[in-house]
Amino acid sequence: MPIKINLDDILYERRLTLTELSEKVDITLANLSILKTGKARAIRFSTLEAICEALQCQPGDILEFTPASRARKASGGR
Amino acid sequence: MTNSSPNALSLSHRILAILSRLNLVAGAFILLLLIAGFIARNWVFTALGVRPPEGNESLILGMRAIMVAGLAAVAMVHWILSRLLAMVHTVRIGDPFVAENAERLKEIAWAVLGLEVLHAGIAAIAGSVSTPAIPLDIRWSFNLTRWLTVLLLFVLARVFEQGTVMREDLEGTV
Numbered sequence: 001m002p003i004k005i006n007l008d009d010i011l012y013e014r015r016l017t018l019t020e021l022s023e024k025v026d027i028t029l030a031n032l033s034i035l036k037t038g039k040a041r042a043i044r045f046s047t048l049e050a051i052c053e054a055l056q057c058q059p060g061d062i063l064e065f066t067p068a069s070r071a072r073k074a075s076g077g078r
Numbered sequence: 079m080t081n082s083s084p085n086a087l088s089l090s091h092r093i094l095a096i097l098s099r100l101n102l103v104a105g106a107f108i109l110l111l112l113i114a115g116f117i118a119r120n121w122v123f124t125a126l127g128v129r130p131p132e133g134n135e136s137l138i139l140g141m142r143a144i145m146v147a148g149l150a151a152v153a154m155v156h157w158i159l160s161r162l163l164a165m166v167h168t169v170r171i172g173d174p175f176v177a178e179n180a181e182r183l184k185e186i187a188w189a190v191l192g193l194e195v196l197h198a199g200i201a202a203i204a205g206s207v208s209t210p211a212i213p214l215d216i217r218w219s220f221n222l223t224r225w226l227t228v229l230l231l232f233v234l235a236r237v238f239e240q241g242t243v244m245r246e247d248l249e250g251t252v
Contacts, residue, residue: 027252031252040251043252047252
């Protein structure tokens with residue numbers, strides 16, 4: 001998918017675990033895990049707002065758009 | 079949700095299962111009557127009120143056609159009940175918004191429409207072979223409620239289809 005989730009990087013920068021974030025934003029660990037691994041098909045504004053609030057960041061820090069062609073090149077044309 | 083829902087579902091399941099069996103019994107009875115009408119023609123049709131059977135060939139033919147139509151109706155009712163049972167089962171296991179149920183509703187709508195057409199056909203046969211001496215009292219009249227039911231079922235099937243797509247979208251939403 002051209003939308004990449006950078007939640008792992010932000011969590012590392014903030015020295016937080018997914019479980020701690022889950023407690024802060026009141027979203028289940030399972031759902032956050034789906035988001036982190038890029039398996040989510042959509043994200044609610046309320047979820048984004050809660051994560052940004054908890055991590056003190058902007059939506060753009062979490063979501064990154066990579067055109068499909070570039071993503072393919074980066075992965076060696078697979 | 080109240081506790082009555084599982085009970086109501088369980089009751090619906092039982093009623094549908096009983097109706098399904100009764101329908102098959104009715105089908106077996108009609109089939110038996112149809113076959114017996116060929117083996118012991120005079121006895122069967124005299125018992126059905128065609129006296130004398132001789133000279134009433136068109137009436138007997140009409141009655142046989144009605145029996146065949148009756149068998150088709152039993153098959154359609156079985157089709158409807160089996161799909162309803164499957165739908166109730168999905169509700170019982172807590173997953174009714176599936177594409178299969180939308181398809182089942184559409185099939186039920188077609189079957190109800192087929193039954194209505196069959197009903198009109200049976201009435202037409204009865205009307206054409208009925209005689210003043212031996213009247214076949216099967217009438218058909220336009221019933222708006224039944225046609226509206228067919229329409230409603232088609233609309234519901236579409237609603238189900240949309241609901242299923244929406245649920246699939248929601249499943250991947252965090």
